[in-house]
Amino acid sequence: MSTSQRRSARVSGRVARDQAEAVIVDQYTRLVLLAYLTLPHTLSRHRRVLVAHALVQRSLPGFRIARADHRVPGQRRSAPVPALTRTRASVVHAALAHDRRPRGWPGFLPSPRALRPMLPVVWGLKLFPRAGGGEEIALGQALSEVSAPARAAFVLLQLEGLSRSEVTELLTAADVPEPEQALIAARGLEATAGGATETLLRSREFDACSVQTRPTDLLRRRRRFRLAWLTAGITALCCAVLATTVGLSPSDEPTRTIDVQPAIDAAQLVHTPRDSWADTSRVDFTAWPARGSRVGDTGLVTRALATWTKPPSGTRVSVAKATSDEPPPGNTQLLYAGEVDGEAVVLFHDGRRVVRYVEPPSPLDPASLDITRSDEADVTTAASLVVSRKAGKVRYLTAPWIAEAQTRDLLTPNSPGRPLDVSDEGVTDAVPELPGKGSCDSLPVLQLRSSSKIVEKHAFLVADLGGLTPVHLSYTPLPGTGAPPRQPREATSTAALLSWARTACRLPEMRHSGVRAVNQWDFAEQDLPERGGDAVWSCTRAFTWRGPGDILVQFRTSKESATAPAKLVGQARSTASCSRFGQHIVASTPWTAGSGQHYLLAAGSREVTGIDVTGEVKASGKDRSLAVKAPADPDVTVRARMKDGETLDEVGSRP
Known part of the structure; x- marks a missing residue:
């Protein structure tokens, strides 16, 4: 049984x-x-x-x-x-x-x-x-x-x-x-x-x-095969010892090897003299001297060039939009080689691109390579580079002409900037990244000031939008303030900071899109019906390194909080609008007064002389703004009349 x-x-x-x-x-x-x-x-x-x-x-x-x-x-x-x-x-x-x-x-x-x-x-x-x-x-x-x-x-x-x-x-x-x-x-x-x-x-x-x-490395494999029978016994013994050892000393750790020949030798790299930035009319990445504690580490720089030439399997490679990943050319310049947050970092510039190589301390961990465009960089867009990004924090390498660095929150325009420590090599202390989409409690940016050797009292703002080059933020004020028409200036004035505080929550939506600069243009101001206060119409344009730009048209009222996000009323991609090649704009939006009455509002830039509305609402005005009673969300067509007799269609599409 x-x-x-x-x-x-x-x-x-x-x-x-x-x-x-x-x-x-x-x-x-x-x-x-x-x-x-x-x-x-x-x-x-x-x-x-x-x-x-x-x-x-x-x-x-x-x-x-x-x-x-x-x-x-x-x-x-x-x-x-x-x-x-x-x-x-x-x-x-x-x-x-x-x-x-x-x-x-x-x-x-x-x-x-x-x-x-x-x-x-x-x-x-x-x-x-x-x-x-x-x-x-x-x-x-x-x-x-x-x-x-x-x-x-x-x-x-x-x-x-x-x-x-x-x-x-x-x-x-x-x-x-x-x-x-x-x-x-x-x-x-x-x-x-x-x-x-x-x-x-x-x-x-x-x-x-x-x-x-x-295939794996064929030459190395051949050499190893020839020596395998001689070292088999020793290898077995070493493996047994390793299995019972608590840890290894740093000197026992395996080292990285180079599997390919770099396109150029480390000795061919361009090294800009340390003080040339103060005596040149071209203030961009070409004026950066080579900095960092490992500039003389030929092995590290050679591994970085080899990885750029042909990234080994497992390397984390990121190439920005419309950016070539071709190997380093002969005019490649060394910008930095040093240790940041426990990792070896090397930065190159070849006249058109900036390349960052990051090597973890352990050879068992993969290296990373980031390539982005940098052509036509200037004193602001070449003022800093992201040298490290870890655990929601960013460190920047500042240009040699930066005399002072601060951080400030775009959502607190009345608060002064806070000093940011910068090392002798130009590396800043870690600062928080911009939040992702849907979060807008704080928007940290850098406020940098150039040395008086190149320009007097020049302060400007840059923001990290996920790339190697932080984005330059600028501001164009309302017409009638005495400023030249369509002339952007630095976003450090009180008016600029107040405008950016209402519209900055859209910045995180531009992450990882190859943006070079963002300009905030307040193109129209309007008195609202029924004593509803006044409204300001803005066009936020993102300029990319590759040329095309995207715009967001936003609308904010004086009755709202000084930091309440503005209303998005229009948007367009790959357009010349809100730039010097698209200098005129008209936009509209539904709006509800305190009484509950619905209106259609429209406004245009300084060259607009009148606005016509057709569709479910028919109206015509002889001014740069218009307000007319309308259904809650009318289906209308809005056009502006210009000083030169031309007509202008409403920009973009409503969200």
Whole structure:
């Protein structure tokens, strides 16, 4: 009798294992995708591909790595456990635990789990998924910025179609301490992917089962093969010692190697004399001297040039819109080489572009390369560069002609700037980044002042919008103030700061769009009906390095708070409006008086002599502004009459 029971148990276990194997084979691609996206993004793409396959294959019951089986979600002890549910839990648990280091384990070494050999093993080839488009890259970047449990929850919700409760139970089974937090973060990722989430997740950017291959370094591999039989015994002994050692000294840490020949030698780089900025009429990046504690570190500079020439696999590369990623030319200039926030940073300029190379302290972590346009930079747009961006903080490298640096909040126009410490090398203390979309509690910017050696009492504002070059902020005042028409000036006056305080909350929407400068033009002022106070119409124009510009037309009233965000009434992309090549503008908006009466308001710039309205409302005026009773949201066409007899259509489209 007892023998029969034992035989029955063995048969039951074999059937469960057979079912698990069938599930793994049938759902292999989806399980590998789940593991690939959950694994830490600090791994190279090659390593993530191999580890993802290994974790799925080792999720078969019987492997020690599958430790989540005893806590499969939503199952009673008497009920059979679905093989797919068990396998998902095992894969998620293993992926989350892959980079979990024991207490005291050195930070520059992979976790013991990462060091454990797992099939499949690939020799002589690098494997990585094919590159996707802009949407896939944006989603990949967003995934890298959230936790591994959030990535797992996102895939389970969007691709596997599990309910929130099922995902919560599965994450709990995978030893996630706060699964609800992971679900909240996963929901936040949906905004990045939009309605095409499943399509993006199934794209080739994340398909670890359809990969490209490239050889590893062939010459190095050949040398290593010749020496392998001589060093095999010593290597085995060293590995045994490493496995029992608590940590390594910095001198034992592996060093970075150069796999390609740089396009130019470090000795060919241009070094501008330290004081030439004070004796030149061209005050831009060409006047920057080479600064930093590691300017003489030929190895670091050579690695930076080699990475720029041909980025190694795993390098994080960011190239701004309409910017060439071609190798460094012969006239490349060294701007900076030094240590910032524990990382080695090198900055180059080649007349058209600025390039930043960042090298983490551990060779096991990937380097990064950022390339952006900088042609036609001037005393303001070449006044600073972002040298480090970490944990919501930014450090800038200021130009040699900057005599004073301050920070100020655009939302508190009546508060003075606060002094900002700058090192002898020109690196500032860390300051907060601008908030993302939807958050507008504070808008920190830099207020810089040029040395009197090049211009007297010249202070100006710059803001970080996600690129290497901070954006120059300027202001054009209302007509009739005695200022020349359409003449932007620095946004440091009281009127400029008050205007920017009402419209600055739109700045975060311009992040990562290659903006060079933003001008705030108050083009019209209008008395509101029924003693509603007065209103100011503004056109905010973003000038890009590549030429085209986008505009936002905004409307603010005196009855509102001095920092209340202005109303967006029009917008247009790739337009010349609100620039010296588009000097005239007319705009309109619905408005409701305190009595509840609805009006249509319209206003134009200084050359406008009259405004005509057709459609659901018909009206005509002989002034630069117009106010007429109208339905709550009328369908109208607004045109302006100009001094020269021409007509002008309303700018852009309403949001």
